[in-house]
Amino acid sequence: MKKIFILLYVAFILYGCNNKLQVTSIQPSTVKLDQSAPEDTAIKSLIAPYKNVLDNEMNEVLIVSTAEATKGQPESSLGNLIADITLNESNKIMLSKKMPKADICMLNNGGLRTSLPEGNITLGKIFELMPFENEIVVLTLSGSKTKGLFKYIARANGMPLSGATLVIADEKPEQIIINGEPFDSTKTYRVATSDYLANGGDKMNFFSKPLDVSITHVKLRDAIVDYMRNENKNGKTLNPKKDGRTRNK
Amino acid sequence: MDALETNNNRRNFLKNSIYGSIAIIGLGEIPAFAKQHATKITILHTNDVHSHIDPFPDNDPKYPGLGGVARRAALIKKIRHEEKNVLLLDAGDIYQGTYYFNKYGGELELKLMSQMGYDASTIGNHDFDNGLEGIVNKLQYANFPFLCANYDFSDTIMNGKTSVYKIFEKEGVKIGVFGLGIELEGLVGKQNYGNTKYIDPMVKAAETAIHLKNEKKCDVIICLSHLGFKYAEKKISDVEFAKQSRYIDLIIGGHTHTFLDRPLVTKNRDGKDICVAQVGWAGIKLGRIDIYLDKNNKKKLIEGTAHTLTNNFDIT
Numbered sequence: 001m002k003k004i005f006i007l008l009y010v011a012f013i014l015y016g017c018n019n020k021l022q023v024t025s026i027q028p029s030t031v032k033l034d035q036s037a038p039e040d041t042a043i044k045s046l047i048a049p050y051k052n053v054l055d056n057e058m059n060e061v062l063i064v065s066t067a068e069a070t071k072g073q074p075e076s077s078l079g080n081l082i083a084d085i086t087l088n089e090s091n092k093i094m095l096s097k098k099m100p101k102a103d104i105c106m107l108n109n110g111g112l113r114t115s116l117p118e119g120n121i122t123l124g125k126i127f128e129l130m131p132f133e134n135e136i137v138v139l140t141l142s143g144s145k146t147k148g149l150f151k152y153i154a155r156a157n158g159m160p161l162s163g164a165t166l167v168i169a170d171e172k173p174e175q176i177i178i179n180g181e182p183f184d185s186t187k188t189y190r191v192a193t194s195d196y197l198a199n200g201g202d203k204m205n206f207f208s209k210p211l212d213v214s215i216t217h218v219k220l221r222d223a224i225v226d227y228m229r230n231e232n233k234n235g236k237t238l239n240p241k242k243d244g245r246t247r248n249k
Numbered sequence: 250m251d252a253l254e255t256n257n258n259r260r261n262f263l264k265n266s267i268y269g270s271i272a273i274i275g276l277g278e279i280p281a282f283a284k285q286h287a288t289k290i291t292i293l294h295t296n297d298v299h300s301h302i303d304p305f306p307d308n309d310p311k312y313p314g315l316g317g318v319a320r321r322a323a324l325i326k327k328i329r330h331e332e333k334n335v336l337l338l339d340a341g342d343i344y345q346g347t348y349y350f351n352k353y354g355g356e357l358e359l360k361l362m363s364q365m366g367y368d369a370s371t372i373g374n375h376d377f378d379n380g381l382e383g384i385v386n387k388l389q390y391a392n393f394p395f396l397c398a399n400y401d402f403s404d405t406i407m408n409g410k411t412s413v414y415k416i417f418e419k420e421g422v423k424i425g426v427f428g429l430g431i432e433l434e435g436l437v438g439k440q441n442y443g444n445t446k447y448i449d450p451m452v453k454a455a456e457t458a459i460h461l462k463n464e465k466k467c468d469v470i471i472c473l474s475h476l477g478f479k480y481a482e483k484k485i486s487d488v489e490f491a492k493q494s495r496y497i498d499l500i501i502g503g504h505t506h507t508f509l510d511r512p513l514v515t516k517n518r519d520g521k522d523i524c525v526a527q528v529g530w531a532g533i534k535l536g537r538i539d540i541y542l543d544k545n546n547k548k549k550l551i552e553g554t555a556h557t558l559t560n561n562f563d564i565t
Contacts (some may be wrong), residue, residue, distance in 0.1 A: 013467075033324065033535065039317070040326060042322075043318055043319045043323075043365070044319045046360060046364060048317065050349065050357045053352070054352060068310045070311075070563075114309075115308060115309070115310045117306075117310055124347070127351055128348075200434075200435050203435050
């Protein structure tokens with residue numbers, strides 16, 4: 001029976017007379033580009049002068065990492081690492097400006113653009129991780145706005161977080177500990193984050209109309225690079241890990 | 250089995266077999282006889298390359314040694330040798346992701362795409378990362394158009410620098426390509442997009458597709474979309490767009506960095522097949538879609554999709 005229809009089909013192709021073109025078939029495929037693929041020499045030579053300049057700068061080893069750091073939820077080795085570094089560096093800046101310290105740091109998963117390998121962490125890698133020109137800001141939030149922040153994190157099943165622990169139950173914050181103390185809705189909290197998120201990025205509405213804004217004029221990437229260079233100078237390594245700070249019940 | 254039932258089975262069989270062999274989008278193997286009498290258009294596509302000019306380093310935890318523009322260029326060249334009718338397209342977020350962008354602001358990305366022979370791109374949210382000036386200042390390095398139907402740049406320095414669509418002719422086949430951008434508010438800093446007005450992409454897509462189909466008589470209509478593949482929340486995505494669309498054969502998507510094993514085939518609002526493609530990000534993959542167009546079919550037979558065909562067979 002199948003033959004009949006194939007024949008009918010062929011007949012329609014052969015004897016049709018309308019010249020209007022019609023899409024009859026779309027056949028897709030994707031090609032993975034791996035090491036076995038040859039490279040185009042003209043393109044390589046176009047890249048070369050740009051690459052040489054960059055390589056010199058980008059190959060600088062900032063620090064050595066004892067483990068790879070990858071993204072994930074509810075917490076991740078990469079999210080923990082970057083949030084911890086950001087909180088640490090924010091507070092250095094706050095101290096130098098004689099402004100009150102931040103209690104916590106919250107960032108977004110989407111802002112972490114690549115994983116970090118075990119071993120040498122180069123400047124180029126940090127540019128890949130954090131290509132954006134976003135700056136650190138520290139906002140003072142009311143208790144209820146701070147609660148909103150944790151609700152957001154819980155609903156999203158985790159965001160890069162430092163200075164606090166969060167237990168999530170049914171996409172809601174069940175237990176929030178900030179600086180070792182249970183969350184208190186009557187208090188205000190200082191939150192370090194990026195100006196991108198503070199200005200409405202990723203619809204983090206709890207950041208709108210904060211009680212106070214401390215602008216640092218320090219790029220998130222520069223802060224991370226500074227931290228790594230300094231730690232390295234002091235003979236330290238990076239130790240990215242999960243520690244259960246954000247977990248599901 | 251009585252006569253009526255036999256007839257029904259026969260119709261079902263017809264429907265299935267026709268669908269498999271000459272459905273508008275046949276993701277299975279296309280019979281050789283169908284290819285012989287067809288014009289073949291090869292669409293090559295990328296999205297969200299994000300300034301990944303060099304391959305990922307060999308110690309990258311996720312994509313060791315993958316990607317790289319020089320390899321992509323070699324592959325494209327090879328395909329151009331094998332195929333007569335190639336269109337090379339990008340679905341936006343060319344910029345931002347490596348130091349090449351931070352250092353040179355996109356100059357090298359556009360030079361490379363020009364040399365590879367890109368035919369068109371749309372604009373992704375990260376292409377605004379150096380502001381509108383950042384886009385305008387680098388346009389001189391692109392020899393291909395930026396297509397976007399739903400950003401109104403008329404009150405900005407980008408006015409007149411983009412097009413809604415471009416029509417390509419390959420062996421007499423008219424291919425209309427247009428672009429769609431994602432909502433900028435909440436995604437891109439206001440200072441970076443300035444007075445760019447975001448217009449409902451579904452309104453502009455409908456308008457543009459009708460225009461390309463009816464006024465411009467395009468045989469194939471392709472949308473370069475930076476809307477994103479699919480969302481859990483209520484937000485327009487390529488999958489949703491495909492269902493609402495008419496006349497569009499293929500959506501080449503981006504934004505969500507979705508690695509599709511194979512493009513999704515779904516039904517548009519007329520019940521016709523539409524294909525949604527996306528190849529992850531960072532130039533790790535090059536998407537390829539071969540479209541076969543039949544010159545000889547009666548319009549009556551082929552006009553619609555498999556459903557129309559079934560109707561024709563029913564009449565027979």
